[in-house]
Amino acid sequence: MTTIVSTVKPPRRPNxxxxxxxxxxxxxxAEVAQHEIILHGQPVNYLETGADTGGPVVVxxxxxxxxxxxxxxxxxxxxxxxxxxxxxxxxxxxxxKPRSGDYSLGAxxxxxxxxxxxxxxxxxxxxxxxxxxxxxxxxxxxxxE
Numbered sequence: 492m493t494t495i496v497s498t499v500k501p502p503r504r505p506n507x508x509x510x511x512x513x514x515x516x517x518x519x520x521a522e523v524a525q526h527e528i529i530l531h532g533q534p535v536n537y538l539e540t541g542a543d544t545g546g547p548v549v550v551x552x553x554x555x556x557x558x559x560x561x562x563x564x565x566x567x568x569x570x571x572x573x574x575x576x577x578x579x580x581x582x583x584x585x586x587x588k589p590r591s592g593d594y595s596l597g598a599x600x601x602x603x604x605x606x607x608x609x610x611x612x613x614x615x616x617x618x619x620x621x622x623x624x625x626x627x628x629x630x631x632x633x634x635x636e
Contacts, residue, residue, distance in 0.1 A: 521570030540570030552623025558584025
């Protein structure tokens with residue numbers, strides 16, 4: 492295994508006494524809400540923020556043995572510009588963990604499609620970490636529209 496280490500010098504902070512009057516203020520972090528919806532008789536938990544921004548819908552998919560909490564630190568920041576949804580995939584986090592569930596990539600992609608339909612989201616950008624990236628790729632393959 493190869494490890495790459497790089498040193499990055501932090502940017503210089505401007506002197507507050509010389510701050511430009513044209514500088515924009517940073518948006519306050521958006522509040523993140525936790526929701527639960529029943530899909531196919533199973534509870535599905537998801538985090539949501541930025542629904543009222545008018546921005547694009549971004550769906551964040553967590554990795555294996557993880558949950559939507561993977562995205563907890565970035566969601567308030569993304570939510571100032573986008574409508575962000577981070578579900579707990581079946582068998583993870585606070586969502587159902589059925590013993591007889593279909594845990595294939597195809598089933599995860601179909602479940603995500605069903606969640607987006609139930610939330611009346613016609614179009615979204617998907618971003619996945621690890622296993623979530625596999626679900627995102629499978630989703631794009633199964634549902635190219």
